[in-house]
Amino acid sequence: MNNKEKKTVFIVMPAYNEEAVIEKQINNLKQNGYNNIVVVDDGSTDDTWQIIQKANVQSLHHPINCGQGAALYTGIEYAIISGADIIITFDADGQHDPAAISSFVTELENDQYDVILGSRFLDNNSCIGISRIRLFVLKIGLLITKLFYRMDITDTHNGFRAFSRKAAKQMKITEYGMAHASQILEIINKQKLNYKELGVTIQYTDYSMKKGQSHSNAFRILFIMIKRLFI
Amino acid sequence: MIFKTICISICIILSVRSAVNLCLKNEHRLMSLISTFFWLIVSLILIYSYQIKTFLMKILFIENIDYAADVFVHGAILIYAYFYIKLLVIISDMNNNIKTLSRKIAILDGLLQKHLSKE
Numbered sequence: 297m298n299n300k301e302k303k304t305v306f307i308v309m310p311a312y313n314e315e316a317v318i319e320k321q322i323n324n325l326k327q328n329g330y331n332n333i334v335v336v337d338d339g340s341t342d343d344t345w346q347i348i349q350k351a352n353v354q355s356l357h358h359p360i361n362c363g364q365g366a367a368l369y370t371g372i373e374y375a376i377i378s379g380a381d382i383i384i385t386f387d388a389d390g391q392h393d394p395a396a397i398s399s400f401v402t403e404l405e406n407d408q409y410d411v412i413l414g415s416r417f418l419d420n421n422s423c424i425g426i427s428r429i430r431l432f433v434l435k436i437g438l439l440i441t442k443l444f445y446r447m448d449i450t451d452t453h454n455g456f457r458a459f460s461r462k463a464a465k466q467m468k469i470t471e472y473g474m475a476h477a478s479q480i481l482e483i484i485n486k487q488k489l490n491y492k493e494l495g496v497t498i499q500y501t502d503y504s505m506k507k508g509q510s511h512s513n514a515f516r517i518l519f520i521m522i523k524r525l526f527i
Numbered sequence: 528m529i530f531k532t533i534c535i536s537i538c539i540i541l542s543v544r545s546a547v548n549l550c551l552k553n554e555h556r557l558m559s560l561i562s563t564f565f566w567l568i569v570s571l572i573l574i575y576s577y578q579i580k581t582f583l584m585k586i587l588f589i590e591n592i593d594y595a596a597d598v599f600v601h602g603a604i605l606i607y608a609y610f611y612i613k614l615l616v617i618i619s620d621m622n623n624n625i626k627t628l629s630r631k632i633a634i635l636d637g638l639l640q641k642h643l644s645k646e
Contacts, residue, residue, distance in 0.1 A: 336633065354641065356633040362626040370630045374637055472626055 303328045303381035305332060305401055308374075310367030311388040315347055317503065320390055322351045328394040331499040334375055335388070354378070365476025369469040375510055383464045387455040391498050399494055400458035410463035410489040413449065414456030419495035426500050440518060441478065449493055453477040456496050463477040463489050475520040531573060534605050538570035541609075562612050569608050 301337070307330050311318055317367035318335070325333055333353040337345040348355040356370055369384055375383045382404050384397055400412045416426075417438075434453065441452040457480070459467065466487045471479040484491050544560035572579065 334637075339629075354637060356637040358629045358633050360625065360629050362629050366626055366630055370633050373630075374634050377638065378641075379633070470623075472623070 297513045300458070303401075303405055304379055305330060305382045305384065305386045305397075306375035306378065306380035307333045307386050307397070308368065308371030309333065309386045309388045310336045310337070310338055310364050310371060311340065311344050311348065312361065312364070312367070313340045313342045313344060314388045315340070315342040315344045317342055317390045318388055318521050319347050319351060321390055322348075322353055324394045325386070325397075328397065330397065331407045332375075332378075334371045334378075336367040336371045338362060338364065363472035363476075364474060365469050365479070366472035368476060369467070369472075370457070372467055374468075376461065380464070381461050383461075385455060385457045385459075389503065390501065392456045393497055393499070396456070396494075396496050397458075400456075403492060403494065404458055404460050407460075408490065409490040409492045410460045411484055412458040413451070413491055413493045414454045414496035415449070415451035415493040416454060416496060416498040417495055418451040426498070430500075437517070441481060444478075445481050447481060447485055448490075449481070449492070454480065454496065454498075461509070463487075471520060473516075473520075478517060478520070489516075530602075531576070534602070535570050535573045537605065538566045538573060538608075542566035542570060565612055569604060572604065577615065 307325055309321070309325075314321075322333060322335065324392060334356065335351070335353050336356045337348055337358065339358045345355075345357055354374070356374055358367065358370065371385070372383055378486055386392055386394075386397075396414075400414075403409055403412050417434075434451070438450065438452050441447070442449070453474075455477075463484075466483055466489065467480060468483070469476050469479055477494045483489075542563055545559050545566060549559035549563060
């Protein structure tokens with residue numbers, strides 16, 4: 297493919313019980329000019345699925361709740377089948393700014409990198425409203441990930457990522473829960489994919505803090521990482 | 528003796544089978560590792576069963592044990608071990624298979640809807 301040729305960008309957004317924010321988030325993406333939006337409803341028990349269906353996006357629905365990793369994998373697989381050249385993964389809870397997507401796309405369009413990882417710790421003042429406990433847990437997680445995978449990164453569990461088609465095809469996620477973020481880094485490391493981090497601003501709200509994973513989940517992820525490392 | 532040899536052979540075959548699965552498959556590797564070690568330990572117990580039996584007889588002050596009881600113990604260990612591991616693997620597989628099936632249904636449904644909306 298010619299470098300200057302316009303590449304097809306797909307946004308993959310997993311959603312679980314996000315009826316309060318999903319419509320606003322979809323509209324924000326559309327206003328920023330992105331029309332290939334794949335929203336994966338991960339077996340929500342509220343009206344998320346009904347809202348997605350009316351929102352004029354490509355909607356997928358898990359009959360049961362499978363986990364964020366599974367929803368992401370479903371969206372990525374669908375985007376690949378639909379002919380995506382660049383796949384952006386994006387959280388549905390309103391933490392991420394759609395305006396930042398263009399810089400991710402520009403980096404991948406140069407064909408220099410396979411994966412662009414969003415980082416809330418690359419620039420100063422990029423974590424708005426983060427609690428001290430969450431910051432501490434994230435920093436510990438970062439230290440462990442660096443130790444395990446020896447990757448030069450500043451943020452491990454950021455849902456804002458961009459994959460080239462080649463990289464997306466390598467993303468065979470088997471960790472269906474929250475440990476998928478560590479598995480993605482493991483795949484990048486094992487497959488020797490070229491990656492770069494870009495600074496993103498994360499807006500922590502009461503809603504996103506309530507929806508986010510619990511701190512105790514960090515131990516579960518650590519156990520899975522150890523398991524994956526040795527077997 | 529023949530029965531014991533058959534039991535040991537089965538255990539070693541199952542252990543090797545689990546070890547091969549561990550090396551070749553990407554999924555359920557923890558289960559394969561547990562199975563490998565489990566069958567290995569069971570086969571070692573069977574190989575050293577005479578020593579174990581003598582030791583147990585000494586500490587329990589038992590004078591004599593007949594061959595039928597010996598066969599029964601070996602058979603019971605083998606059947607118990609097989610069904611225990613089988614159950615663990617089935618539970619683990621079922622959980623992940625249902626989720627994978629759910630994902631595939633979602634993709635197929637999405638593609639079908641896309642195709643129908645084009646027509």
